[in-house]
Amino acid sequence: MEVATRIFKALLVSLLLAGSAYLVAKVNLFGLESASDRVADGVYQRVTAADYGADRRGQKLISVVYLDETSMEAMKGYGWNRFPPTYDQQWQMFDDIMQVGGAPPTAVYADFVYTGAGGPNEGFDHFIAGIAAATKASVWGQQPGCQVDPLIKIACIEAAGGTPFIFAKPSPGELDIFTDTQAKIDAVSVLAPALVNVQAYPMITSYGFTPAKNAALGVHSFDISPALGMYEAWCLTRKDACGVPAFVLLRQRAPQALAGKVFPATDVGTGFSAPLDVVWGSRPDPDYLAITKAVTGQPAPCRAAGAGWLERLGEQLTLLRGPATGSRQECPYNLTLGYDRMVSGLGLQSSDLQRVLAGKLIMVGGQFRTSNDWVESPVQGQAPGVHYHAMALDNLVEDGLNYRRNANMMLDSDLLKSLLIAALAFCGVMGVMARNSLLDHAIATRTESKLRPVVYAPLYLGIFGTSIGIVAMATWLGVSLLHSAPINWIGIYACVLGFLFYATRETLPEDILGSIEHWRWVQRLRARLHLFQAFLKFEEDRLIKPKPKPKPAKSEGEVSAEAPAQPASTETPSTETVSAKTSAEEPPETSGPSKETPENVQS
Amino acid sequence: MFKASLIVAALLLIPASALAAGTVTKYLRPTLNTFDSHGQPLGPVSASDLKAPTPIVANGVGGSVGIIYKGKTIFLRGLDVQTTGVNVACAPVQGTARNSGSSYAATNMGLGGAADCTQH
DSSP, X not given: OHHHHHHHHXXXXXXXXXXXXXXXXXXXXXXXHHHHHHHHHHHHHHHHGGGSOTTOHHHHHEEEEEEOHHHHHHGGGGTOOSSSOOHHHHHHHHHXXXXXXXXXXXXXXXXXXXXXXXXXXXXXXXXHHHHHHHHTHHHHTTOGGGSSSHHHHHHHHHHTTOOOEEEEEOOTTTOOOOOHHHHHHHHHSEEEEOOTTOSSBOSEEOOOOOHHHHHHTTOOSSEEOHHHHHHHHHHTTSTTGGGOHHXXXXXXXXXXXXXXXXXXXXXXXXXTTSOBOOOOOOSOOHHHHHHHHHHHSSOOOBOOTTOXXXXXXXXXXXXXXXXXOSSSBOOOXXXXXXXHHHHHOTTOOHHHHHHHHTTXXXXXXXXXXXXXXXXXXXXXXXXXXXXXXXHHHHHHHHHGGGOOBOHHHHSOHHHHHHHHHHHHHHHHHHHHHHHHHHHHHHHHTTOHHHHIIIIIHHHHHHHHHHHHHHHHHHHHHXXXXXXXXXXXXXXXXXXHHHHHHHHTTTHHHHHHHHHTTTSHHHHHHHHHHHHHHHHHTTTHHHHSOOOOOOOOOOOHHHHHHHSOOOOGGGSSOOHHHHHHHHHHHSOOSOOSGGGOSHHHHHO | OHHHHHHHHHHHHHHXXXXXXXXXXXXXXXXXXXXXTTSOEEEEEEGGGSOSSEEXXXXXXXXXXXXXXXXXXXXXXXXXXXXXXXXXXXXXXXXXXXXXXXXXXXXXXXXXXGGGEEEO
16 A cells, blocks of 8 residues: 555656646747757757768769859859849859759759849840740640649659759748749749748648639649759659659659649648658768869868767767867768859869769759858758758658658647656656665665665666666657657756756765765765855855744743844745755654764764 | 061960960850950850860959950850860868858868869
C-alpha cells in the first residue's frame, strides 16, 4: 500500500511538472518557447551538419548563380550600368545559363520578383520571348490542361521538350496584386511564392480563395514552393520519378494535357502536406574546392570537411564558435558562382562551367547586402535567401518524401514534450525514492556508510545519465525515424534536469561528497562551500526574523511593549518565509549522512 | 605617311599591350556583344567578321577582353571567347576581406568575383 502511495505521489508530481511545462509552452511567454525551439533546432543542426548528405546527391545537382554588389560593379564592363539591369540584360544572363554549360540545365529558378512596376520595361518582349523559347511555351501555353496547377504545368514543359523556368512572386496570401508583367511571365513559365520570412518551408500552399480570386491573382488551384517545383522537374527526368506517385501520374498526364485533355488538379496526397524543416549541410562541394584551388592556387579557406558531430558538440559546449564565426567559416553547401565571374571567365575552364550548369538545377538569386532577402542559417549564419531555397531543394533530393518535417506545424509537439518530461520526472522521482528506501534500510541495518561508494554514485549517475540519454535518444529517433524537426531538447533538458537537481538538492551533495569526505581536499572544499553558503545568506538574517518562542498568554499591551519595532515589510511574514524559517530551525528528520554536516556539528 | 600612322598606332597600342597578354583563339557564339573600354555597348558583331587567332590588347572593366577590330579596340565578354596564354592571378578571398559573421563572406570565399582577379 505504501509503495502504491509513493508511486501515485511520484506520478502526481511528474504530471504536475508536465502540466506546468505544457502551460508555459502554450502561453509562450515572451516568445521564450518558440525561441528555445529554434535554438534547439539550430544547435542540433550545427552538431550534425557534417553528417548531412553523405552521398552528396543534391550537392552534385544544384548550383547557385548569384548577383551581388561586387558583381554589379564588374558587370559595368558589359553595359550593366543601371539597377536593376534591363530585361534584355537579364535575359542575356538566363541565356548564358542555358547555353554556356554545353547543355541546358534541368530547371532554373530565379529568386527575383518581377512586377513591372519599377520603370520602363526595356527589352521585356525580348525577355518573354527568350523564356517562352526556353520553356517551349508555344507548345503548352494554349492548352488549358497545362494550366490547371503548377505541377502539371512543369510536367507539360518537360513533355514539350522545354526547360522549366520558375520565377519568384509575392505570396498572394500577403499581397493582393497580380500585375500584367506577372501575368505575361506566368503565361510562359511557372510562378512560385518567394517565401519571405517563413519559419518553415511550405511545400504546397492552398489559399482557400474563390475560383474568381484565384484567377485574378494568377493562382492555378494552389501554389508550390520553388524547391518543390525544381524537385518535380528533376524527378520527371528520372525513370522512377523519385518514387513519388503524384509525379508518375503527372508524367502520364502531361502528353494528354498537351493534346488538349483537362485533368483535375493534381492530388499530391499527404506526401508534401507538411512544411519542410530545412536542414543545412556544412561540407562544401569538392568541386567548388577544386575550382577555387585551380583559380587561386590556394585552397579555399573553408572549414574542414571532416569535422564530425563529436567535435562540433564539443565546440557548442565550450562556446568556441557560433555559426559562421572565426577565420575558417563554413563555405556554402551548394556550388556557388558569381555571374560576373562566369561572364569574365577569369581562371575558369569550360569544364568548370559545364560542371556548374549542364543538366543541373540552377538557383539564380541576389545576395545584395542592402536587400532584406537574407535568412538565418544555423550553420552558415546569415545566408542569402536563394541559399534557403537551394538547401530546401537539396533536402528533397537527398531525402525525397522522407524530408524532415517541421514538427511544430504538424501536431501538438508541446504535448509530446510534456509527456516526455512527465515520463522522465516520474523516473527521476522513483530513483530518488529508491535512494531513500535504500537509506532507510541501511540505517535500520547500520550499514549506511557502505552505501555511499557502492550505491550513490551509480544511482545518481543512473538517474541523470538516463534522463540525458533518453532525451538524446528521443531527439535522434524523432529526426531519424519520424523525419521530424528535433524536439526542443534544450527546454526538456532544462526542465527535467532542473527538476532532478531540485529534488536532490539536499541529498546529492551530501551523498556524493560524503562518499569521499575522508579526503583532505574534500574536507577543505566543504569548509569553503559552507563559507560560501554563509556568505550568500548575508541578507537572510535581516529578512527572516527568528520566530519568537511561545510564551504564556499575556495581555495585548505587554506583547507589543516587548516586541521590537519591525519594518513594515516583515510584520506579516509570507507563507514562504514561515516555511523557510521552519525548515531552517527544524533539521530534517532523516538520520544519517545528511545530519553530519559541519553546521549541524557546530550547532 | 602610311608607315608613320602605323608607327603611331603601334605606339598607342603598346601601353595597352603591356597590360594584357594572350590570344583569342576562337569565338564561341555566332554573334558577340561588344563594348567600349567603359562598358558602353557598341553593338553586336558577327564572329565571322572577327579574326582568330588575334592578340588580346587590353583588359576592360570586369575582366572584359580587348581586341582590335577595324582599327579600334573593342571589348568582348570572356565567356564568349576561347583564349590561350592569358595569365590570371586571382587573390583568394579571405573572410576578413568581407563581412565576417555571415555566409556572405563564405559565399565569396576562395573563388571570389572578377574583381579579385588581375590579368597580366
